[in-house]
Amino acid sequence: MNRTSHLSVIVLLALSLAAAAIVPSTQPAEAAVDSISFEGDCAGVTVTVQYSRFGADDVPNNLSAWATIPEDPVIPISDRSATEQLLPAGATSAVVFTIPFSAPLPNGTLYVLHVDQWVGHTEYDPVTGDPFVVEEYYDSHEEYINCVASTPDDPENPPVIVPVPGGDAPPASRGTSTGESATNAPGPEMVFMPSWSVMGQFNAATELLYAPNASARTGIVMEAGKTAYVLGLDESGEFRQIVFNGSYLWVPVASMQPVDAWPWNGRGLPGEVVNFSN
Numbered sequence: 001m002n003r004t005s006h007l008s009v010i011v012l013l014a015l016s017l018a019a020a021a022i023v024p025s026t027q028p029a030e031a032a033v034d035s036i037s038f039e040g041d042c043a044g045v046t047v048t049v050q051y052s053r054f055g056a057d058d059v060p061n062n063l064s065a066w067a068t069i070p071e072d073p074v075i076p077i078s079d080r081s082a083t084e085q086l087l088p089a090g091a092t093s094a095v096v097f098t099i100p101f102s103a104p105l106p107n108g109t110l111y112v113l114h115v116d117q118w119v120g121h122t123e124y125d126p127v128t129g130d131p132f133v134v135e136e137y138y139d140s141h142e143e144y145i146n147c148v149a150s151t152p153d154d155p156e157n158p159p160v161i162v163p164v165p166g167g168d169a170p171p172a173s174r175g176t177s178t179g180e181s182a183t184n185a186p187g188p189e190m191v192f193m194p195s196w197s198v199m200g201q202f203n204a205a206t207e208l209l210y211a212p213n214a215s216a217r218t219g220i221v222m223e224a225g226k227t228a229y230v231l232g233l234d235e236s237g238e239f240r241q242i243v244f245n246g247s248y249l250w251v252p253v254a255s256m257q258p259v260d261a262w263p264w265n266g267r268g269l270p271g272e273v274v275n276f277s278n
Helices: 003-021
Strands: 032-041 044-052 061-069 080-085 092-100 110-124 131-146 198-202 206-209 217-222 227-233 239-244 247-252 256-258
Touching: 032 110, 032 131, 044 061, 044 110, 061 092, 080 092, 131 217, 131 247, 206 239, 217 247
Parallel strands: none
Antiparallel strands: 032 044, 044 092, 061 080, 061 110, 110 131, 198 227, 198 256, 206 217, 206 247, 227 239, 239 247
16 A cells, blocks of 8 residues: 555544544534544553543543443443543643553453543532532443454463453443643542442433432433433432432432343342442
């Protein structure tokens, strides 16, 4: 392949990635993951994410990346690495995530590299003054990759896939990342989620609560079909604690149901008694 055709392929690939990454939204079209590039072997992957800012000057953009094996149920093979950045209007930034796998994979193993971009801001309950987070933008991307081992597998002691704690749940812990922008540095970690956390789906329009009490209203309503991670139940068993936009909130038990779609496949919602605080 000559130099001109090689460059043409690169340009076409970049344009294809950008087109695929942009998800229609009711928000102004000022943000998206513009491109994703990666390199690695069967022990881990380094991913570079080029993205554009979304939101106001004082609203940080959160990006994260992690890896899973696309089995049924899904197998998480890395922790989630995350960063938070503030960018001026119209700015772009490159973020580099280094993601080691829980153990080297067998040569040729298919895995999924996940990249998310999330933007939200904090508001305060006019009555109680309690803070809650409002989501402004969310976009997610997946790259399916067959790993190539840096050295041949040992036939007498071949590598095996080792799930990270949490079984078939997506990884809950967050790692660190390196921001290449000269004016930005990684921000604080996102909220902790226990390993048994499960994605649940709202079966009716439901107002989120800042405490396990029907009167602790936030004014935030989740429409039927929306999803959120469920952490467990309160002591009474009448409310589920969920994570929404980096905050711990509550909903009535009857308002959520298991997610039938892959990778959750109807997995039951957790019944552990929890009470995480923001």
